[in-house]
Amino acid sequence: MPRRPRIKLAGVPQHIVQRGINREPCFFADEDYHCYLHWLEKAAGDWHCAIHAYVLMTNHVHLLLTAGNEAGIARMMQAMGRRYVQYINRSYCRTGTLWEGRYKSSLVQAETYLLTCMRYIELNPVRAGMVDDPGQYRWSSYRHNGLGQADTRITRHPLYTALGADESSRQTAYRALFRSQMDEEALADIRLALTQGQPLGSDRFSEAMCAATGIRRSRKRPGRPAVVSDQTTSTETQPDIGF
Numbered sequence: 001m002p003r004r005p006r007i008k009l010a011g012v013p014q015h016i017v018q019r020g021i022n023r024e025p026c027f028f029a030d031e032d033y034h035c036y037l038h039w040l041e042k043a044a045g046d047w048h049c050a051i052h053a054y055v056l057m058t059n060h061v062h063l064l065l066t067a068g069n070e071a072g073i074a075r076m077m078q079a080m081g082r083r084y085v086q087y088i089n090r091s092y093c094r095t096g097t098l099w100e101g102r103y104k105s106s107l108v109q110a111e112t113y114l115l116t117c118m119r120y121i122e123l124n125p126v127r128a129g130m131v132d133d134p135g136q137y138r139w140s141s142y143r144h145n146g147l148g149q150a151d152t153r154i155t156r157h158p159l160y161t162a163l164g165a166d167e168s169s170r171q172t173a174y175r176a177l178f179r180s181q182m183d184e185e186a187l188a189d190i191r192l193a194l195t196q197g198q199p200l201g202s203d204r205f206s207e208a209m210c211a212a213t214g215i216r217r218s219r220k221r222p223g224r225p226a227v228v229s230d231q232t233t234s235t236e237t238q239p240d241i242g243f
Helices: 030-046 072-091 110-122 167-177 184-196 203-213
Strands: 013-019 049-056 060-067 104-107
Touching (some): 013 184, 030 049, 049 072, 049 110, 060 072
16 A cells, blocks of 8 residues: 655644554653653754644654644654664664654644644643643643743744733643543544544645645544534543554
8 A cells, every 4th residue: 555645734733643663662761751852852943843742652752843844844753763763772782763664644723623632642641641640741841831841842832822911821721721631532533633644623624734735535434523622521531542
């Protein structure tokens, strides 16, 4: 089966997931996380990519980015990934690849899904049972977005900035989004978009993005339309396996 064409579109947020090969760990010690974040920031700057949210899990990584040019994200991931693999192989006397094939990506309709996607990313450690609260996890953007901890890697998206008139009110509003659990339909939509390499958003948005990028649109899963809300009260029961 031919591989799907790589998404190349500037100015539209993209949700990126990269997994360790065979779902094996890609981080082994604190220094590994620090090194990855260092090279992530450098590569994002070099290739004009704005980072809005991230989480580094034991065996996979989530990023929410907006590229300043069409080739930005692909070049950033290539440069940063190569540097990190070289570091891991040298540090742990190993050879070969670290990542499981190509990274997965999905264009995100900001008005509908951006804040939901940020929550999805930063709640990964909670869904995995690693912590009870996202603020307890060191290797994500939540401490910056929700608690105001300095993080020079992050560029605020205008929708985040619109949450409040100042830093304190924005952080308060952002934390409030995490008091309820994510809707199961939103979780399923995010995972399906990543699996299929499809845009995440309304039908009109998806059709426009597929036309702009030359991607053939896949059929969505059957069922009722997703209820995308940052104030939902439904119960989340499915663990975050792989994504």
